[in-house]
Amino acid sequence: MGLCISKWSADHHKYRVNDHDDCQEIVLFDDGDNPIDGISSSSGSSLCSREGSKGVNQDAAVIYKVYGGKEDVTFCGVFDGHGTNGHLVSKFVRNYLMNFLLDQKIIALKNKRSSKKACISAFKVIDEKIRHFENMDCSLSGTTAVIVLRQGDNLMIANLGDSRAVLGVMNYDGEITAVQLTTDLKPSVTTERKRIKRRNGRVLALLHEPHIERVWLPQQNIPGLAMTRSFGDFLVKNHGIISIPEVSFHHLTSKDQFLIIATDGVWDVLNNDEVATIVASTDTKVTAAEALVNAAVSKWGEKHPSSNRDDCTALILSLHTNLATKTNVSSS
Template sequence: MGICISCSASARKIQDGNENAMFFGKNIDLSGVQSFGSLYSKAGSKGLNQDSAILYQGYGVGDASLCGVFDGHGKNGHIVSEMVKNHLPALLQSQMQALEQFTLVTKSDGEKNYDDKTDTESKPSKNFKKWEDALCNAFRVMDKEIKLQQDLDCSCSGTTAVIALRQGKDLYIANLGDSRAILGTMTENGIKGIQLTTDLKPGVPSESERIRACNGRVFALEQEKHIQRVWLPHELLPGLAMSRAFGDFVLKDHGIIAVPDVSHRCLTSEDQFIVLATDGVWDVLTNNEVASIVWEAKTAEEAARTVTETAIATWKTKYPASKIDDCTVVCLFFSSL
């Protein structure tokens, strides 16, 4: 698949003396990472770091890059996020290959290929449909693979996922849960963070409507009125704080789905980078704050680490009585458009 860096709770640490801070490399010279992006993860104060992340350069075809963050939750959330990190990129690639093969067959029967260059006006929408199908299929298969693990109880464990694929000027995003993607765009007033995904939480009207239509319950506990959670029809369990996820099979008949929200953006010369991060970052930093930190970083490698450590420090001052959430960040820079 090309150059890859990835992170999880089991990978090696940076030599900075901090046992929670992690930066990871695999089969590459880490100095080369600076040319296109960085990732960094740091455990909060809840115990084992359940986040994972990945960053590929040369993914699939030509100039494509793929990045993603996965925020595990529940007893086995760290295992689920690791599984998704390890398997989802290959599943996506296989789904794309299957679709390409299908379009070649249908084209031979007289139908137009997704990429028929004579159909220039409709080409963007057809490309998006192809990627949307591949992403949704890959997520569906991934969820089935998790469920088939005989020695892994994921009834109340799972992970979010947000992945971004950049191919030339096209940026495709697939979001599952409450991690987030933003775009760093240069404006006349400086760098701005544009949110690319919706935080898919139970409080989103369309999400709660689906859950309640499946007899799931959505409400906040008295002691945390600001957090809407998903509950079984007749039990005060499990209290999931997101509306879509891999795993969490006890709620899959009650409105929790593994279908990603897929979107597309055509990049311009003003667009500088994309940042993906788990909700521990967005709970304490705004989109513009994150974009500014990344833009002011001295190197691409330093960007993800600085955002992560700023988020951890902000947790300590903003919510001193709360347990700090795990924080994971991936930065992908657009060196040329």
């Protein structure tokens, strides 16, 4: 069961949740029109998603090249659903957020103030669409999101939750270092925690996982969210959970080699430098996402042999396809 998009359509205001047994979690639009499902790769970019051991895969991801019909623009993102209907929410956001961003007419990323405002507005619109879904309760279901919009040498990064974006950057010694572009927006972040508590939400960890703080209702032991921003989750929207993304910008240089966006199933078992090492050591970036996800799955078995493995999804975007793809890696 899921939600699929077939291709770009001018009639993109018609949104709905459909049942499709053959829906894929990842989609790569290689020329602004044609989607490729499965383990996808094209022109130095790749996506891969592996279902965990908790049930249906709730992750989703997309790379959309020639976004909005512009040759120098690429939209990419990963979305990590949670709750009963999380797999539907993540795919809905995957399919339609890029459309609503176009509605906000983000044309020039150099104008940071207007681009940030337009991005936040698009996120709010999507959250309201989810709130008014018919026949689907999203009071305790939702999704995180990390999206990157590239226009030439400029990146806009919008982060909602605890997925993560990282750059692989070549240093002066010709080695790759990992530079994190987003903050994991969790209850352990002081400003996030304060907002939750100001709205009478509770932040507590479970006894069997004291290292993971979670968000709870004032008087009920639900929902136990491990992130502080998300689409959906309307039962706790009055208690500090928000759908306003943290938006930042980055100007690319010749040192920036590749972009990695992955869900927390990857980052929970691999650190930034380990991830950059795996990506940099692949023969081509079109195989990098699969190699990274396979490494994360193996690491779950080593680090948490008795735990349910989370879904693992990764997206790799090569920023300079003409540069060497095999390099050494060091800590940043």
